[in-house]
Amino acid sequence: MDQFLAFFLKNAKGMNFQQLATEFLPHYSSLVSKAGGILSPETLSNIQKALQDGKLKDVVDQIHEALTAAEDAPLEVAVIGESGTGKSSFINALRGLSHEAQESAKVGVVETTMDKTPYQHPKYPKVTFWDLPGTGTPNFLPDTYLERVGFANYDFFIIISSSRFSFNDAVLAEKIKDVGKKFYFVRTKVDSDLYNEEKTKPTFFKKERVLQQIQDYCLANLSEIGVSEPRVFLVSNFDVNAFDFPRLEEILLKELPAHKRHAFALLLPNFSDAAIDMKRDFLREKIWLDAMKSAALSFVPFMTFFSGFDLPKQEACLKDYRKYFGLDDKSIEETAEKLGTSVQDIRAYIKCWDFWSFVKDDSIPAKVTHCVESFCAVKGGPTASVIQGLKVYFLRLKFLNTVVDDAKLLLRKIETANLA
CATH class of the missing domain: 3.40.50.300 (P-loop containing nucleotide triphosphate hydrolases)
Known part of the structure; x- marks a missing residue:
């Protein structure tokens, strides 16, 4: 995913918008869940046309409108x-x-x-x-x-x-x-x-x-x-993991309008690795679209795509991910009761509860530095904003991957307890 952001910034700087339009759809298609993505065919077409015409503000507006619709959709x-x-x-x-x-x-x-x-x-x-x-x-x-x-x-x-x-x-x-x-x-x-x-x-x-x-x-x-x-x-x-329940949920996702898929994907129970992965794919797509929107904004005069690295905002994001995968306070309490163990025991083997360990992780700025080196030739965009945007991008990916790993680990614990 980050390779396309580097590709985007490089080609946007060189005004190679035809190449951007050509490469956008294959990159997006490789990212989305097999049940479909957040962007509708019409929105994808509009983004491609905006890229072809070099109208990055229109790209920003299309992505923003699609993400807002997905978040607000009943x-x-x-x-x-x-x-x-x-x-x-x-x-x-x-x-x-x-x-x-x-x-x-x-x-x-x-x-x-x-x-x-x-x-x-x-x-x-x-x-x-x-x-x-x-x-x-x-x-x-x-x-x-x-x-x-x-x-x-x-x-x-x-x-x-x-x-x-x-x-x-x-x-x-x-x-x-x-x-x-x-x-x-x-x-x-x-x-x-x-x-x-x-x-x-x-x-x-x-x-x-x-x-x-x-x-x-x-x-x-x-x-x-x-x-x-x-x-x-x-x-x-x-037993929602048995018989046709998973297939039903996948078909429902495919046949829902694009802006409704996000809401339905998030409510899927974590009954299998496949269900967890499908939910991860939708959230990973959203992170990528946010990052692309931010990258496009960096080329729009007088606009920046991140005002700064807001720690409270990032901590709130991690809490949301925990909620989506059943690792919030209430869900952990319910799981602990089912397993006949304590909340402290569960928290001892999951990693997504320690927000500060993510923020202080040296691998995040290391990845940002590596990517910024690729963009050093880019002129005309606010470099400070690029750094902040990429920092948030990689941090949220790390949030998501860690929460997914923890959700699968907890699923194994539940399965083992059910077999006992």
């Missing part, structure tokens, strides 16, 4: 299912909450009205999961359901069943499709099905065969009742 998720299908458990799983948590969606509540219930994410207040009445409720009317629940407010719909999907589910899915929204069928309680099958047929039990049977049954059922090319995801609300 995310509204509609979850539809009858009582007893595991709807509340699914919502709790996506919110990273146990059923015993005070703010969790209540499991097993009898559903008899057309009321919709919002559940805000405990860490991300702009993310809300809506528990909508199922299609089996007495008042369900396909022609008016979407308007009654305010379909326009939701980014996508998840239709849940713990057995077979109904004709009403199929009708609702088609209506959601007609209004231009995405929907996903989720088959819950797969772990219970496997357990029952193994207990009743231990001799012939094969996990993969049973899962395939459930999948085939759901697909045939939905096709029969009129859903074209249905997609069904098999999940366990109590």
